[in-house]
Amino acid sequence: MSPIVLAVFFPFVSALIVPILFKVLRRIHTGWFVLAVPVLLFGFFIRFYPIDGPEDIVVQSAAWIPRLDIEFAIVLDSLSLLFALLITGMGCLVVLYSIFYLSKEREALHNFYVYLLLFMGSMLGAVLSDHMLVLYTFWELTSISSFLLIAYWYQRRNSRYGALKSLLITMTGGFAMLLGMLMLRAATGTYSIRGTIALADTLAEHPLFVPAMALILLGAFAKSAQFPFHIWLPDAMEAPTPISAYLHSATMVKAGIYLVARLTPIFGGHPEWSWSIAIVGLLTLLWGSFTAIRQVDLKAMLAFSTVSQLGLIMSLLGVGSMALAPDAANGQAVLLSGAVAAALFHLVNHSIFKGCLFMVIGILDHELGTRDIRRLGGLAAVMPVSFTLTVIGAFSMAGLPPFGGFISKEMFFTGMLDAYRTLEGWTLLLPAVAWLASVLTFVYCMILVFRVFTGPKPEELPDKPPHEAAFGMLISPSVLAAAVVLLFFAPNVLSGTILKPSMRAILPQAAEAADGFHVHLAPWHGLTTEVGMTAGVVLAGAYLYRRRHWLERVRDFVPWRWTLNRLFDRTLAGMERISLKFTRFYMTGFTGHYYAYIFGFLILLAGGALLALEAWQFDFSDNAPVELYEYALGISIVASAVYMLFTRSRIASIIALSAIGYLVALLFIIFRAPDLALTQFVVETISTALFLLCFVFWPKLKDEDVRMPFRVTRLLVSVGTGAVVTLIGLAAIAPRPFESIARFFENSDELAGARNIVNAILVDFRGFDTMLEIVVLFMAGLGVYSLIRFGREGRKDG
């Protein structure tokens, strides 16, 4: 197996060991062991850095389900490497931070780190897979691990609500994405993303092209919290802060952005793709930043800020993808492709400064016991380090020098201005909306810094006296803050080695035409329009911040009745109501009804299959003569069955039923099926014992007073079942419409080294079936157990 595939599975395997470490070595914080995983992985992936040209791209694969054309195809190009480094790098810092954030005495650390590692592995898998279905699997695994992490404090009602909401929204999107991918497969005949990109030119003619695009975008938007799916992200803030910093700002929410970037070579040249991404992105940017201002909970503010920043990156990708439009002139394409560079650079920037901010908010929450803005103030003197870190993070987010965010904000303006300059139509709106949203961003950044850390002490003091955090907790945000400053003074650390090759991955066609991109980032380009726009942002933002009393009044701008959250809640409640009604309609609680459904379906399906396959033919010419004892057995079976129907005693009917079972086993012996006979005997013995156990609970047999129509239904169902099963039996010996597969199994000794064909089929040829069967069997056992054990308790409660 190839090393990168092993690297993806490394977190999953480590997750198995974590609970043992937690139980055995309780005195050492489990996080220290877990820390090794992202550190090792980061070291592993950094070896591939930089992936410059196409010759450096690593392609590895491992077989998974070859029959279904599913394999672990890994393609490590620059874009994937960027994400892999983000995931593992942020992973190191977040795990280090969590060691000090989560107490080893009080918290269920084994759960926390198992989920965290599960996430890390699945996210790595998602960004490295080239096979769409494997990508989808990992994609949904990240949703599941996010669900588990949000509900980490599952005793809290809000945690459970937030977890469920995020799961429902991202999984619905994921399902749409799966449909889109299957449509692409139908159009191209391949699951490979690279293969699909190679066919991109001819693909556009296919009728499924636009539906597939829309469905995949739905998945990406839901995952990356774009309007109107953004409502899950603020509720996801119920997770512990390290998780908010890791999943819900740096990595998982960027999966949608990754998908859009990854698939841009397929869809990029089409205006539907570019404009829907650009418009949804800008809308999200504006709405997110507007809503962020109105928040009083610091984490909620950061959540909406993440929503808006994700919208920013998304809109840049939308604008940048227009570089692939067939009618784009060469110069125009180069200008527009600058937006993609901005998107990638801002993606890195955002992960860094938002991670830093989340960690500082976590420190406030941890040390003061509150995140409510109204209860915080004047903390700069007591928490100088946290204050400095917040200033760096927030100023970078606001787009001020000398921080990395300044450069990416300028690039954002440039991208939008270039779109305005090169495209026709109402494109002035792009830079206008970008500017307005930046003003709003500036305002909440200022609230974050000055409202919390300066000004008078609040009247209602926090629960704990303010003090600076432990040294260990400050390490991770300080590293991130240092990176924020570094990215301002040396932005070209990234530009040549990772941005340029990643752009080639996103816009391959434009890269060929333009003979490679030239990316050079600089803090200062002279007095450009962008600088003017930034100055305007600062002035207008400062004015609005001064006038924020006015803003507090907008807090209830949208009445609750009209919000998306209410729509979500109402839809969910409505769906529950309808499904309850529907379920009540057929789940009557009468076993008789259930048997009628089961056997009714048997008649329809099996009988229907007999008809449809034209297996309705019989041939008795080849039959062996029926011997006397076979007659005897058959008559005994029929007699027992008839007796069972008409006896009035339960015990007699149980004995009659067992007699049928044993007689059938005898038949198996006569027809030389020792495996079946053996199993049948033991099953009969055990089920008789089961009947005896249940015997006490049964009511006496009595004449049931049932209505005539129901009796007729019963008669029809039972006679029909008997007829269909008999017909299947008779048809089985007739000449078949298709070839028998029995020949294959006859080679079991050669193929599986087993002389018992039955067993070789069970454990080898059809091993997968058997594995799932024992899982189902075990789940049924657990179901019986919980019905008996907890059903009673539940009834007591109710």
Place this chain on the structure above:
Amino acid sequence: MRFTNVILQTATKVIVFIILTFALQVLFSGHHNPGGGFVGGLVTASAIILLMLAYDSRTVRDVLPVHFRRLGAFGILIAVLTGCAAMLAGSPFLDQVFSHVELPLIGDMELASAILFDVGVFFTVIGTTMTIISAISEDE
């Protein structure tokens, strides 16, 4: 409800071991002769049920301190892990292998990964059957 049947109990003490031995025989002979994990598991379960009928479920729990739900999960784990082992060797999930080795005294011996898988089935069947039966029998 506690009833004592001396003949049944005395006979059970002997018979249970015969049944259990037979169960193991059935399990491991399944590769070439009638038998296998499923039947083996059921036979084992029937031995335990016989114990329960002759004595009572509490005595059986003292004699056999096995957590049956965990046993069932353990069986599934074995089955899945044998499947994963095949993946580590580079073959598809659940690909079974076999080879012949020459052992002293015993002679030619076949080692098949399918048997390990069957052991997983065996444990799952015991675990599930006993979970159901003890749940019903302990229900007041």
